[in-house]
Amino acid sequence: MEGCGGNITGTSSVLLQNERLPCSSHEALDSLWISNSSPPPFHGSTSMVKFGDARGENTREKTFFAQSDKGYDGSESYDNCFHQPEKKRRLTAEQVQFLERSFELENKLDPERKVQLAKDLSLQPRQVAIWFQNRRARYKTKQLEKEYDCLKSSYDKLRADYDTLFKENESLKNEVHSLAEKLVQRERGKAKSEPLDSSTISPLNAEPQKANPIALSPNVPEMPVSVKQEDASSAKSDVFDSDSSHCTDGNHSSLMVPDDSSHVFEPELSDFSQDEDDSLSRSLLQPTGFPPKLEYECYNDLQCNSGNLGFSVEDQSTWFWAY
DNA sequence: TTTATATCCCATGTTACATCA
DNA sequence: AATGATGTAACATGGGATATA
Incomplete structure (x- = not known):
């Protein structure tokens, strides 16, 4: 997994949301890191609208959705900066908020809901499932x-x-x-x-x-x-x-x-x-x-x-x- | 009908990383 | 800048439920 050796740490830091990066734009980075472990799932406006609605409006950060508005020039910066082994990265506040609301409605996922959430948030269904698992664990801890x-x-x-x-x-x-x-x-x-x-x-x-x-x-x-x-x-x-x-x-x-x-x-x-x-x-x-x-x-x-x-x-x- | 196998989901514990003080 | 504490995304493991042959 860690095939890139010493490069990994640098790579991981490259993907940090708030970090100054050797890449052209922070926006592009956000949009890219959110794409996570698959080719950037830049869905159209549908999921983004839903997500935006759930969240509210402006965000301090340019989120992963920004790229669609900014005209992501993709290939080069992606290849240069992000063609790396996947490392752990935080979900954005918007994503977390959206997931939280969904969790409040129902703390377990059925497959359709998982897929829909993943689509709305431009995440992998597995990420959504893992988030729910972890969220349930945290909830249980709090309850205890x-x-x-x-x-x-x-x-x-x-x-x-x-x-x-x-x-x-x-x-x-x-x-x-x-x-x-x-x-x-x-x-x-x-x-x-x-x-x-x-x-x-x-x-x-x-x-x-x-x-x-x-x-x-x-x-x-x-x-x-x-x-x-x-x-x-x-x-x-x-x-x-x-x-x-x-x-x-x-x-x-x-x-x-x-x-x-x-x-x-x-x-x-x-x-x-x-x-x-x-x-x-x-x-x-x-x-x-x-x-x-x-x-x-x-x-x-x-x-x-x-x-x-x-x-x-x-x-x-x-x-x-x-x- | 019973059994073996595969698949999925979950709970739980752990690891690795991000973030903050 | 370094460091420890804390939070959390992702992973590993084992068990239960279900479907299928």
């Missing part, structure tokens, strides 16, 4: 970048929400813990002031390991023991307030589903020690495992999009409500 930005902002927001909810959850657990301790102390005070009677022994005292001091407290007959994690933010601290309507009607509210998957407040598991919750929370908050997984999944799931933010329901529950 946009998707990444979108997903990242979404992740940041969700992470912030998670942190907020986690802190709120911790606060609520602490509150429950202190209330429970108060109840236990009150129970003990009553037990001391009253003589022991088997009929009055509370299940708490009978089976301290299993009993729920809150639920079995005489003052809190049906104390709920479970709160849906999703409702933590709205439930806030009044959930376990003994004066709250939630706790005094003796019935489970919708917030208090005993068999809810959340076991944050289940005494059998936590026994108010929070050990398991804390360890789970810590593991979830590990900075090394959590975010990378999100990024990995987003990058590998092209279904991530701005519509659903790329998070499937399963993923969301996995990431944030796994415990």
Whole structure:
């Protein structure tokens, strides 16, 4: 291919649009280099009119179309300057604009369209096809970048929400813990002031390991023991307030589903020690495992999009409500 | 109907060059 | 003027779809 050896670089530079060239006219060069890898396809005015219409009017550069108006004297300058191996050269702004518009209409080419575009732009059909291929690749890259930005902002927001909810959850657990301790102390005070009677022994005292001091407290007959994690933010601290309507009607509210998957407040598991919750929370908050997984999944799931933010329901529950 | 082959188009990755700061 | 970074035209490769024998 590079048969001309050292001449090639010079040749390539000769073909540059904006370069001073050892040839007679810049116009001629433009018209020639655009002709590219085939004998100059100087079509008539038809394609040029279409192209001009698509582009607008005057161009700073004398484009490849100029030659038809200027009376291209062809053979000599072509032979002297351009009978060279084809080198890469840029499409003109006009050509690119025309192609861009076509790409906006439809980013894939059918054969007829390719030929027509090539004709209109005085390019080879292969050039048009290659341009579309490259354009699609660039478009895809841009889309991926946009998707990444979108997903990242979404992740940041969700992470912030998670942190907020986690802190709120911790606060609520602490509150429950202190209330429970108060109840236990009150129970003990009553037990001391009253003589022991088997009929009055509370299940708490009978089976301290299993009993729920809150639920079995005489003052809190049906104390709920479970709160849906999703409702933590709205439930806030009044959930376990003994004066709250939630706790005094003796019935489970919708917030208090005993068999809810959340076991944050289940005494059998936590026994108010929070050990398991804390360890789970810590593991979830590990900075090394959590975010990378999100990024990995987003990058590998092209279904991530701005519509659903790329998070499937399963993923969301996995990431944030796994415990 | 099935199979092998050829052709085309596409996505993807790479190369070589053009352009700019 | 030299140089590195960036953009892009062109190419290479492999895979899928389709047509044909």
